[in-house]
Amino acid sequence: MPTPLITAARRPLAAAACAFSVLALAPATGQAQNLLNMLNGGLLNAVTGTTSAPQGDDLVSLLSRSVDNIDEAREIQIGRQLAAVLLGSKPLHPDMALQRYVNQLGRWISLQSERPQLPWTFAVLDDPGYNAFAAPGGYVFVTKGLIDRCADEAELAGILAHEIAHVTARHHLHAMRKTAQSGVLTQLLASQIKTNAVGNLVTSQFLALGRNLYARGLDQADEYDADRSGVALATRAGFDPYGLVAVLQQLRTATPDNPMFSLALATHPPAQARLDQLEAAMGRNLDAFTGGAAITVAQRMAPKPAATPLAPSGAQPATTGAPARKATPPAPPKKKAS
Numbered sequence: 001m002p003t004p005l006i007t008a009a010r011r012p013l014a015a016a017a018c019a020f021s022v023l024a025l026a027p028a029t030g031q032a033q034n035l036l037n038m039l040n041g042g043l044l045n046a047v048t049g050t051t052s053a054p055q056g057d058d059l060v061s062l063l064s065r066s067v068d069n070i071d072e073a074r075e076i077q078i079g080r081q082l083a084a085v086l087l088g089s090k091p092l093h094p095d096m097a098l099q100r101y102v103n104q105l106g107r108w109i110s111l112q113s114e115r116p117q118l119p120w121t122f123a124v125l126d127d128p129g130y131n132a133f134a135a136p137g138g139y140v141f142v143t144k145g146l147i148d149r150c151a152d153e154a155e156l157a158g159i160l161a162h163e164i165a166h167v168t169a170r171h172h173l174h175a176m177r178k179t180a181q182s183g184v185l186t187q188l189l190a191s192q193i194k195t196n197a198v199g200n201l202v203t204s205q206f207l208a209l210g211r212n213l214y215a216r217g218l219d220q221a222d223e224y225d226a227d228r229s230g231v232a233l234a235t236r237a238g239f240d241p242y243g244l245v246a247v248l249q250q251l252r253t254a255t256p257d258n259p260m261f262s263l264a265l266a267t268h269p270p271a272q273a274r275l276d277q278l279e280a281a282m283g284r285n286l287d288a289f290t291g292g293a294a295i296t297v298a299q300r301m302a303p304k305p306a307a308t309p310l311a312p313s314g315a316q317p318a319t320t321g322a323p324a325r326k327a328t329p330p331a332p333p334k335k336k337a338s
Helices: 013-025 031-047 057-064 072-089 096-110 144-148 153-168 171-182 184-188 204-216 220-236 243-252 262-266 271-282 297-301
Strands: 121-125 132-135 139-143
Touching: 072 121, 072 132, 072 139, 072 171, 072 204, 096 121, 096 144, 096 153, 096 297, 121 144, 132 153, 139 144, 139 153, 144 153, 153 171, 153 220, 153 243, 153 297, 171 204, 171 220, 220 243, 220 271, 243 271
Parallel strands: 121 139
Antiparallel strands: 132 139
């Protein structure tokens, strides 16, 4: 998928970041409220709901054909089943304020993507590891451990944009198609019929494909593509384009035997190789979009002070302590001696 980084950053950084600030601080309404309702009581049901995915040989035949033959409705069905695989391994984090924040941040970024119409859903998994996952149709998961290690909001935005790019490019569907065509699927099906964490039977083929997909990761070319597209997308959404670069620099210092980073390192190309690819793609083209104030996740989630109520017309505002001084207009500039 082409990723023109030079032309992708069309919106001024400050204006777009300000727009997200309004979204993040405003009460959740409409679609945001629906997402909150899902997270509060029904996300598990939403991603493993009544609409079933293709069964039996239908899935193999579907994925063995071109991914272009999978329409958006079927893509969302497949994504729900893959999301169930992820939720079957790790529970949702109980902090609902954090879940709402990540949903609002993710949805703001997804609105700038090539597929804003997808039913985008973002969730935080209760896992101390450093990982992020996506599923077709607009499902994105990040771990609490990853959020805790983000130095600022731009880094989290870069990660979410990377996962969104995987979805918009349908990378997971292409990877599943390769597995279905390779003949490996038959080997994966043995003893895979199990019940997931919420008691719904997930087809053996989805369990096999999903577990295989998230254990081995996507193709390296897909990861490089999501890095480039993610940087452009995060920039369009108003965030520092070097947020993802900072994340990769942190991954570069992680050791393979560190259990917090082991899965992320095993399923992605080496961090230095990803940095080299981004440097070649970005150059200095996005430097004009850097330099905004770095806002941390904690600052964004901090409770805001209540607004001071307006005094009735004609009433004098109450005062405490010393009376406020009237503003003194500046003195006129002195004329230069002729």
